[in-house]
Amino acid sequence: MTLEDMQNRLGCWLDGSGPNPEIVMSTRVRLARNLKERRFSHRAEKDELQQILTEVTTAVEETQALGESTVISIREISEEDRRFLLERHLVSNELVSSDWPTAVIVGDDECRSVMVNEEDHLRIQVMQSGFQPGATWVMAEEIESCLESRLEYAFSDQYGYLTACPTNAGTGLRISVLLHLPGLGLTGQIGRALKGIAQVGLAVRGLYGEGTEAMGNFFQVSNQTTLGQSEPDIIGSLERVTRQVIEHEGTARRILLKDAKPQIEDKVWRAFGLLRSGRLMRPDEVLNLCSAVRMGLGLGLLSGVSCSLINSLMVLSQPAHIERIAGKSLSESESNAARADLVRKLLQNCNAC
Amino acid sequence: MTLEDMQNRLGCWLDGSGPNPEIVMSTRVRLARNLKERRFSHRAEKDELQQILTEVTTAVEETQALGESTVISIREISEEDRRFLLERHLVSNELVSSDWPTAVIVGDDECRSVMVNEEDHLRIQVMQSGFQPGATWVMAEEIESCLESRLEYAFSDQYGYLTACPTNAGTGLRISVLLHLPGLGLTGQIGRALKGIAQVGLAVRGLYGEGTEAMGNFFQVSNQTTLGQSEPDIIGSLERVTRQVIEHEGTARRILLKDAKPQIEDKVWRAFGLLRSGRLMRPDEVLNLCSAVRMGLGLGLLSGVSCSLINSLMVLSQPAHIERIAGKSLSESESNAARADLVRKLLQNCNAC
Numbered sequence: 001m002t003l004e005d006m007q008n009r010l011g012c013w014l015d016g017s018g019p020n021p022e023i024v025m026s027t028r029v030r031l032a033r034n035l036k037e038r039r040f041s042h043r044a045e046k047d048e049l050q051q052i053l054t055e056v057t058t059a060v061e062e063t064q065a066l067g068e069s070t071v072i073s074i075r076e077i078s079e080e081d082r083r084f085l086l087e088r089h090l091v092s093n094e095l096v097s098s099d100w101p102t103a104v105i106v107g108d109d110e111c112r113s114v115m116v117n118e119e120d121h122l123r124i125q126v127m128q129s130g131f132q133p134g135a136t137w138v139m140a141e142e143i144e145s146c147l148e149s150r151l152e153y154a155f156s157d158q159y160g161y162l163t164a165c166p167t168n169a170g171t172g173l174r175i176s177v178l179l180h181l182p183g184l185g186l187t188g189q190i191g192r193a194l195k196g197i198a199q200v201g202l203a204v205r206g207l208y209g210e211g212t213e214a215m216g217n218f219f220q221v222s223n224q225t226t227l228g229q230s231e232p233d234i235i236g237s238l239e240r241v242t243r244q245v246i247e248h249e250g251t252a253r254r255i256l257l258k259d260a261k262p263q264i265e266d267k268v269w270r271a272f273g274l275l276r277s278g279r280l281m282r283p284d285e286v287l288n289l290c291s292a293v294r295m296g297l298g299l300g301l302l303s304g305v306s307c308s309l310i311n312s313l314m315v316l317s318q319p320a321h322i323e324r325i326a327g328k329s330l331s332e333s334e335s336n337a338a339r340a341d342l343v344r345k346l347l348q349n350c351n352a353c
Numbered sequence: 354m355t356l357e358d359m360q361n362r363l364g365c366w367l368d369g370s371g372p373n374p375e376i377v378m379s380t381r382v383r384l385a386r387n388l389k390e391r392r393f394s395h396r397a398e399k400d401e402l403q404q405i406l407t408e409v410t411t412a413v414e415e416t417q418a419l420g421e422s423t424v425i426s427i428r429e430i431s432e433e434d435r436r437f438l439l440e441r442h443l444v445s446n447e448l449v450s451s452d453w454p455t456a457v458i459v460g461d462d463e464c465r466s467v468m469v470n471e472e473d474h475l476r477i478q479v480m481q482s483g484f485q486p487g488a489t490w491v492m493a494e495e496i497e498s499c500l501e502s503r504l505e506y507a508f509s510d511q512y513g514y515l516t517a518c519p520t521n522a523g524t525g526l527r528i529s530v531l532l533h534l535p536g537l538g539l540t541g542q543i544g545r546a547l548k549g550i551a552q553v554g555l556a557v558r559g560l561y562g563e564g565t566e567a568m569g570n571f572f573q574v575s576n577q578t579t580l581g582q583s584e585p586d587i588i589g590s591l592e593r594v595t596r597q598v599i600e601h602e603g604t605a606r607r608i609l610l611k612d613a614k615p616q617i618e619d620k621v622w623r624a625f626g627l628l629r630s631g632r633l634m635r636p637d638e639v640l641n642l643c644s645a646v647r648m649g650l651g652l653g654l655l656s657g658v659s660c661s662l663i664n665s666l667m668v669l670s671q672p673a674h675i676e677r678i679a680g681k682s683l684s685e686s687e688s689n690a691a692r693a694d695l696v697r698k699l700l701q702n703c704n705a706c
Binding site for chain 1: 615616618619622623625626627629630631632633686690693
């Protein structure tokens with residue numbers, strides 16, 4: 001699989017399947033692991049990191065832990081391609097900006113991947129569509145066990161898995177859900193909901209991390225504590241809170257539908273109309289319009305458009321994707337024009353009604 | 354012809370024909386006349402006004418001055434229907450709010466009409482699509498001459514035709530053009546252009562009279578002086594100024610196309626997309642969106658939509674039209690919903706590209 005292959009299709013975690021996909025876009029599990037008796041990434045020499053990279057890569061390939069997979073060496077790809085991988089949620093900023101040997105190994109459906117030599121030697125990542133914390137965690141554990149047949153993880157009986165940063169130690173588990181909360185946004189309850197989430201010890205960020213909170217009412221919610229709690233406790237806690245948020249969002253949407261159906265319908269259809277007719281579009285506008293259309297799909301106010309298509313638009317319309325598809329670097333206005341063209345093309349065959 | 358017949362089609366002065374229809378939507382001529390030895394409308398008793406009404410109506414019918422025509426007695430129609438006639442530019446506010454006997458006699462194509470017992474006994478009106486000052490005036494004169502075979506007009510050798518208000522005396526001629534100036538609007542030159550028009554003694558108003566100046570960059574320009582100038586002088590002066598405005602507007606559009614084509618194309622297509630997808634629309638929004646689409650048609654940025662259809666939308670989407678088509682009175686939000694539905698329906702078969 002090459003980046004060219006990737007740009008023309010999307011990770012299956014965007015296919016709108018799974019439970020509650022209209023509110024929970026996706027579930028993600030990440031396990032941090034380090035190799036025994038090796039220095040952490042930012043302490044190790046380049047040679048050692050190169051050795052670790054080879055060792056992990058070989059283990060993944062030989063065990064087929066990710067099924068068919070591709071190794072992408074970050075040093076060998078351009079700045080644009082690094083941003084492309086960031087936009088696909090396959091790598092972290094830290095991984096692509098390190099000056100030591102790093103890589104991401106990506107399973108063919110992009111649901112499973114391993115970052116090598118990020119802050120920790122291994123960051124095993126599984127993403128699934130919809131609300132599936134248990135299943136997603138089990139998949140991550142399977143990869144972890146599979147690799148354990150070739151690799152020995154740094155582990156302490158007292159602390160559990162050892163990590164470069166103490167906030168990841170213990171289970172090494174970070175579980176997150178990507179929530180779409182337009183109902184709470186439109187009814188003005190989002191601030192209180194997010195505050196409630198923070199109060200029970202979970203972290204809230206925007207679609208593309210810190211500082212992107214306002215984008216289209218998309219929010220990532222994840223656990224902050226990894227130490228002193230068992231994996232089932234961590235997952236159970238996130239699951240419980242997420243269920244409450246799903247319920248509040250559902251109530252808010254029902255209230256909107258009862259009290260302001262014409263206004264919401266208008267908002268949804270205008271968003272769809274603009275996506276289908278604009279000639280210049282900034283990425284944040286596409287996100288906001290997709291947010292409205294997704295809400296319309298969830299509320300049954302619009303049909304004939306698949307949720308997965310709208311999810312795809314949100315990723316494909318990101319700047320590095322637009323440049324990759326164009327095959328060259330673009331000025332901001334060229335990018336806005338190419339983005340609008342792509343969005344129109346992808347929506348042109350919809351029989352929306 | 355009944356109001357029901359009228360609501361389902363439009364006056365031919367909206368058909369987008371004639372010279373320069375992309376900038377001059379229509380040309381209108383109005384001649385004010387009064388009957389000899391009769392008191393002006395606001396001085397006359399009801400009996401006298403009723404007599405005048407009968408006399409004028411009979412003259413119009415017997416001479417066929419308007420071709421096939423219909424007499425609409427204002428006292429006999431509802432408030433809503435009066436607004437309906439106002440929206441079609443067939444009557445004045447003064448005519449429909451008088452408490453004495455008034456009527457409008459409308460030719461079947463709505464291009465020719467006569468208001469009876471407005472401020473003056475007769476207000477002969479001719480509207481034509483595009484920029485046709487000479488032809489429109491000739492048509493009005495023909496109606497006037499035709500009626501003169503049955504009616505005797507109040508005329509003074511010293512002053513010319515006598516009218517209730519001295520500002521209309523002499524020729525009794527008011528000629529106006531309805532201009533669409535989005536180029537001057539978007540390039541920020543509209544203020545200067547309108548000031549220039551005012552400086553040569555012409556009046557500028559919005560689409561629906563005073564206070565509607567900002568609507569969609571539509572402006573009515575008309576002569577203010579009727580006395581002491583011959584008809585050809587009045588018409589020549591308006592014609593000259595209008596040609597200059599057409600030239601400036603054309604230059605502004607060419608500059609926009611050269612310097613900001615992507616932005617203009619985006620604006621035009623977004624407007625079209627919103628018209629085709631909105632579920633709630635206020636009348637002023639429809640006007641503004643139609644203005645952008647009309648500009649797009651004029652600049653060749655959009656095709657497959659006729660100018661006459663867009664012109665129609667601007668009239669059909671007015672509040673009293675929406676209520677007439679619905680067959681009942683509507684709340685504001687019901688009206689906005691019905692308006693959006695009508696606009697979508699009228700545009701649904703367009704193969705815009």
